[in-house]
Amino acid sequence: MLKRPEALLCSTPAGLYSPAGDFHIDPVRAVDRALITHGHSDHARSGHRKVMATQQTLDIMGLRYAGNFAGETQAADLGKATEINGVTVSFYPAGHVLGSAQIVVEKDGMRIVASGDYKRRADPTCTGFEPVSCDVFITEATFALPVFRHPDSRDEIAKLLKSVEQFPERSHLVGAYALGKAQRVIRMLRDAGYDRTIYIHGALEKLCHYYKSQGIDLGPLSPATTETGSVQDFAGAVVIAPPSAFLDRWARRFPDPVSCFASGWMRIRQRARQQGIELPLILSDHCDWDELTGTITELGPSQVWVTHGREEALVRWCELNDYAARPLHLVGYEDEGD
Amino acid sequence: MEEFAELLDRLVLTPARNGKLTLLVDYFRDTPDPDRGLALAALTGDLDIANVKPAMIRALIAERMDEQLFAYSYDYVGDLAETISLVWSTDEPVRANAVPTLGDIVTSLALASRSDAVRLVEKWLDQLDASARYALLKLVTGGLRIGVSARLAKQALAQFGDVDVTEIEELWHGLKPPYEALFAWLESKADKPQSLATAPFRPVMLSTPLEEPDYTKISAEAYVAEWKWDGIRVQLTAEGGRRRIYSRTGDDISQAFPDIVDFMNFEGTLDGELLVARNTDAGVEIGAFGDLQQRLNRKTVSARQLESHPAFVRLYDLLLDGSDDVRGLPFVERRARLESFVKQLEPTRFDLSPLVPYDSFDDLVELRKNPPHPIIEGLMLKQRSSTYVPGRPKGPWFKWKRDPFIIDAVLVYAQRGHGKRSSYYSDYTFAVWTGPETEPHLVPVGKAYFGFTDDELKQLDAFVRNNTTERFGPVRSVRAEPEHGLVLEVAFEGLNRSKRHKSGVAMRFPRISRLRWDKPPIEADRLETLEALLRDSETAD
Structure with a gap:
């Protein structure tokens, strides 16, 4: 068995790196070989020579970076092991957004799970953790x-629908990140029985279309442009847009x-x-506090490495609950992306 | 309790008045008694509830949670009640039928000692969700500040029951939380409650602005003229030993003016303008609006203020003469009664707003242009035959304000608006020149966010975006140089001295009256212009 897990994975300025396998996970700079957990732009950057990710993540990168985002791509099948320079690598669903995966790295009986971004609650638009x-x-x-204790997601959607009813003369402009959150909000509105046309900002079009092609029914969508009608058409409507558009x-x-x-x-x-x-609307694609601590309890690892976010509080919790833990201090992942 | 919490959460984040009204009306409709009435009282500050100290709440959380994790959390959130509401966790599952109502909470707290109250709060925190825990903590620690005025709440009640707001104002002081009789009436389930209060508020009569087409209606035969005093409109009522001073919206402001209340040894209801005097070496003179502000919005008043800024009321109407309701009489008859009524009153506290004699409309034009005192803000024109009716009927009473003051100032900062205007830079800070003529610099003198048309707003927004020099969150600073920048013509009603503003002046009711694209910034006004105006307004002649 490998004595030190750091020989298998360690943090470098470019991101998580495997000295044994000579590859990076979600590197923030262009590298020779990158394994990518999911399609959010701070994790999936363009310009690597070789990229390995789930087919859906590769598709999403293709949509966002217009084709040639990497020299060479390799699709990873969920649950199937692949060998890279003597290190075994496998991808498992992370429940974060469509295509998102945890990356399991193994050598000589030492197994490290790089979970990327993940969540534990049900999401109708992606495979669960x-x-x-x-x-x-x-x-x-x-x-x-x-x-951070996220409330029941369905109650949040109910809040939105109640407000739509209360203010029928106004439009409801919902800010949601273009990949994942937007489609999840739309799908949850459908599950709550909302069947009217939902208007979407141009930045969401390609991704919504892609989600549909992957069998996720988003119901009737229409671009939120005034060319197709008058301003008053949007009275009482739900419009989804990236938050920056507001x-x-x-x-x-x-x-x-x-x-x-x-x-x-x-x-x-x-x-x-x-x-x-x-x-x-408190709707997150990340774990809340109880889910983070619950996951650690469930897995019972001998070490916990904590990255991007409020590392100190989770490290403190691990201390109180007798898990060896340390912060990784990786840089380059946006705190705000939820 | 959860409905109340949801209402609070939405009210806090809803900037528009109409949006707030909709939320309140829907809440009144969907919530049973007594909760809706208690919520109303909590919003208007009329709910008496046992006070729990924040330190006691903090002790509760310390029993349950690692100190360091709490410190990280509090540091991140910044608000104690909110932090506790979010970190509070319980092993007991929340059971729907165990959730206390607002009524349960208020009733139990009323009977509890202070130490019992804390244990009750602890029990409820276990039973409520995060949002309701926040509402509970704000309620019991007395920190419920959410931007709903009593006026807005009354407006919502009026809209809910489809009645005129003056009807609510008239009843208000006889009513107590949870206002069950009021709600029953508003839902047409019972008759209008009788006002049980002695010395109740009687809705006031308001005027409409005099505009061009109505000039021909004004003649000395039909209308009397009075000065329009720049104080605050009050209603004084004394009945059977009960004395009250009401604002024009029916808020009881008696506590702030004991120097008036002490001398209300009459029976009846008077209408007038509350002003303050200034004791100077030269004797007593009427203070400017800035002096009056020393006495406003205070729950209590110090002996020193009573001495330096004594209040008095300039009377102009009589509603009740003894127990005789004279509101149905014509103005001239009420005026005659008022003149004899005043004779019995303490002359240092009450005087009569004089009628202003005139012959022709042209006389009025002159009078309006040159009022004899800076505390006059124009003329009032009252129809001789007018009865005293609540609300704002058009015709019987006109106000004719003097023209606003105008200065040219330079746009220096712009802030993003709210709600409808959140994609616009719509709040403008403007400045005037100061310092030596050869090396002038700009000093901000005010902020305005209305007065312009929608088209002008678009032009302003475009100017701000194209001339940004720095950004601080929602604020942009804008190019403002002697030869490059935007001059705004600003209209305002008056000036006060201000210690809070670097310029030393604060404008009353400033608004953008014109965009001076034609004017180079260096030609905008200087601070000296405002200072001169300030001196004028402080010197009575």
């Missing part, structure tokens, strides 16, 4: 503070919009207030 027992568990810490002149085409934002950050009132959000 699959726990893999391991010696070292690398966990994200985006919402690793006891204040502050843009783009938002002016809607009648007196109720600004909503679907994000785990909306748990904190001041966050909503600062951003001028009228209706915060």
